[in-house]
Amino acid sequence: MTDIETVARRAAAAAAPFAETVPRERAAALVAAADALDAAAEELIAVAIRETGLTEPRLTGEVRRTTGQLRLFAEVVVDGGYLDVRIDEPDPDYAIGPRPDLRRMLEPVGPVLNFAASNFPFAFSVAGGDSASALAAGCPLIVKAHSGHPELSRRTGEVVASALAAAGMPDGVFQLVEGQQAGVDLLRDDRIRAGAFTGSTRVGRMLADIAASRPRPIPFYGELGSVNPVYATAAAVASEPDLVAGFVASVAGSAGQLCTKPGFLFVPAGADLGDVAAAVAETGEHRLLNPGIGRGYAQRRGTVLAAPGVRVLAEGVVRVDDADQCWVTPTLVEVDLDTLLAHRDELLEESFGPLSVIVRYPDAAALPAVHRDLFGGNLTSTLHATDADTDTVRELVQALAATSGRVLFGGWPTGVSVTSAMQHGGPFPATTTDATSVGTAAITRFLRGVAYQNAPQALLPAPLRDDNPWRVPQQRRAAGASQRWGSLTGAI
């Protein structure tokens, strides 16, 4: 049994010493963790294949992404731009009254609890993006392991913990716990200062409610559910011979168990998509992550297939083996837009697995309103259009941006790049807040602003000092710099 009290106490005790580690030390520790994971990759991937049913190529790519994002965050830490350092020099003539010396930076919030996901046993799990960004921010981390890959979680945890310790990080900066009760108990513990989660809407909402109802509420960054609609214009369908093949590959990849799987493809009523069934026929059976997900998928698929007006394009396989594991091939169905509007209760919910719905729309001009009506919050929305469509799709693009974290022009939403400009998070239920859990902006979730007023240089944190020993970007405002807003009317 996990001793929650000890775990919370160790994390809290690590907060101050970890926050004080200098950037190059913390960055080196992240790189050391990445190196250690790369060195152990062969062994870890073998465990992951057995525990999750995901394929070796997919898991190999996922390890590369996981260690890559640890190294990317190391670079973010050394760069220091994420600290958002602002220095206002004192100004006795400031327009609203004398201004003191004010210096503000972002500082770590304290211990972070990360609930790992089932579907990315590396990239959204023990050493995944939430973990990398929390550690990069300087926050002690507790990972609640996902029950779907316990051995992999323990082994990954050992590799990371050893690497961080060998790199000189304080005791208690990384801890692993197992079991739902341990996670909930820690989430309620006053010493935990932020939560992160990737998983279902049901569990994510339950945890978000716990975080919000604590005596001292904390932010809870959950990535919950998304159906990632894709829209294709008539011209795009006509000019993209690979449209259906690309769609099927995106739906079938990792057996559809991706948060960015396209759940709906909107095409014109009369457009010729060719033989969709044939495009699916070559997809081999893929095991779903665990028996529970298999049962959930079978049930959800049954609901979709039973909805009135649903036409089956590719029925797909759902086969349970002797070990209770579920094996699947893609199920593709087609509906008219009116059917989708009439049966949204059955059809709109996310299907976690390789099921997707092709929607035939009669009038492209109605799509912006249809989209806003159906899809209030998604991680992604995608548009396939041609240059000739530019003026007619403008309103649809605005609707997609208003309801999604990422808008794609061509291509498919699966395969999320980890970069400076990535946004993986959108209006609820895509995420519980609008923050991103992928890319370098994810670090901001675990930071808070602290201002120092008239502090002597000797008592300022390094990033705020005039001699700037860490060489971080400093936004400096000299006295008089803002005086022009006294007469801004004339200037603009």
Added chain:
Amino acid sequence: MTDIETVARRAAAAAAPFAETVPRERAAALVAAADALDAAAEELIAVAIRETGLTEPRLTGEVRRTTGQLRLFAEVVVDGGYLDVRIDEPDPDYAIGPRPDLRRMLEPVGPVLNFAASNFPFAFSVAGGDSASALAAGCPLIVKAHSGHPELSRRTGEVVASALAAAGMPDGVFQLVEGQQAGVDLLRDDRIRAGAFTGSTRVGRMLADIAASRPRPIPFYGELGSVNPVYATAAAVASEPDLVAGFVASVAGSAGQLCTKPGFLFVPAGADLGDVAAAVAETGEHRLLNPGIGRGYAQRRGTVLAAPGVRVLAEGVVRVDDADQCWVTPTLVEVDLDTLLAHRDELLEESFGPLSVIVRYPDAAALPAVHRDLFGGNLTSTLHATDADTDTVRELVQALAATSGRVLFGGWPTGVSVTSAMQHGGPFPATTTDATSVGTAAITRFLRGVAYQNAPQALLPAPLRDDNPWRVPQQRRAAGASQRWGSLTGAI
């Protein structure tokens, strides 16, 4: 009766057109509102004096701050740095796999509901900081007026609404509602996408819980309660002859009805503070904001005075006039640290009014632990020390930073400057989240990240385009720029 449905519908309808206003137009509208308020200042201040009991000099300064922050946010809008534009150029050789063209910026979240405060009828009310930052972000604004100054709220609302309309802003960008039920009903409305609040911990927590429990939860930025402890070393007491006078002025200003009023002053057990009662004696009677606040203050003061071990230094006046208004002068009491620790239930809570507690501590070395034990979340903490104290106060400064939004070195926490580096927000209960409600960083609360992948230039928002028509700061990452993290181990 306010028609909530109409208000919410108008705000939602304004979201897209308001988001599309170009920076110079939106900035000009903010400046126009500031100019209109300045032009109406004499009339507005007369109403405010009558409705709040605050003094003309204080209110004159508050109007200057209010219109100044509208102009400051106009500058922020034109500058465009707040958009946090990130452009990743496509990179086929990116370390974790080919990278698409990704461009990310912050976009307005949609309609914002702002619950105005009683104690700043201008700066945290209808046209205050929350309103200015929401409008600057491009979010339609609904202000729930505070019942303490209804006529001022209506008149200010008319001035602002006219100015925004005359400046060409879309219909529905600014609306005023009255009454608690209207506020709660709107907070529950799905079209409202963020809430802001300044007021009591009790009401703020109630509203935060409503926001968190909606079918689609929204962020709620509440500034609730803070006691703003001040610590003085023996050397500081000895070398600052004005220490007590400054403290009294900070406690007495605006009759102590400021969120940053110093509620505790910690001084060495043996330090000579001089005649504290005499320092208070010249403070004239000041009316509290309204009869409800008067009753709350009288009750809270009674609890403090009745606590065992409390020594009265200046008893102060609490007088209720024929109109049920409460008039006060400062009440200052003194306790030993042990008394405070033993009677924290009676003594620790914020007193909204001119009451403050001087705490005599026997051992400066114990202060960091004492502070962390007593004060989990405050807007400010202040340290009075001398250069000779530098090494001995280091741990205390870390404790103050870990629990506060702003740490002051000398001076007093009242009188919050509105600047780029201000932080007015700290761990709960200072604020419901760690965000700031004062200063230019406040705009971030009403924005969310949106990424565009492989978008044609013609469909990108202006700030993300290569020709950068608004001339906003763009952080650009060229292909290959991050390749060094492949070998980061060697580099750091």
